Amino acid sequence: MFLTIIGGALVCLSTTLIGIYLGGAGGRRAKDLLEFKKSLILLKSQIDYAIYTLPQAFSHIAQRVAPPLDNFYRRLAEAPDGWSDEILQLKSNLHKDDLVNISLLGASLGQGDADVQINSIDMVLATIDDTLGQLTVKNKTDTKMYRSLGVVSGLLITIALL
DSSP, rough: OHHHHHHHHHHHHHHHHHHHHHHHHHHHHHHHHHHHHHHHHHHHHHIIIIIHHHHHHHHHTTTTSOTTTHHOOOOOOOOGGHHHHHHHHHOOOOHHHHHHHHHHHGGGGTOOOOHHHHHHHHHHHHHHHHHHHHHHHHHHHHHHHHHHHHHHHHHHHHHHOO
C-alpha cells in the first residue's frame, strides 16, 4: 500500500513538472526573441551611427549579447555572407517561422547602402514586435492550460493505476 502511494505521488509530480516545462516554452521563445531584437537594434546602431563594416559590427555585437547569439555573431564576424545559413543552424527556442523570417534579412545585409540595410532591420524588428505581442496573449492561456493538464493527467493516471 505504501509503495502504491509513493508511485502515485511520483506520477503526479512528474506529470506536473512536464506541464510546468511545457507551459514555459512560450516564455523561453519570447526571451530569445527579445534577445535577438536587442542584437538587431545593436546592429542597426553599429551600421547607422558607428559606421562599422559588417564584420566589425558583428564582432562588437558578439561581446554584448547572451548565448547562443554571441557564438552566432562571432561566426558571422568571420564569414559575414553566411547569415542565412547560420540563422537556420542557431540552437535556440525560436520557432522555424521566426528563424526563416530573420534569415531573410541576410539577403539585404551588405548588399545595399546603410539606409537599405537599416530599413531591412526595421522590417524584421516590426515582425518580431508583432510576434511578441501575439506570444504575450498566447502565453497566459498556454501556461495555465499546460500546468492544469499536468496535474489533472497525473491524478487520472494515478486513479487508473489504483
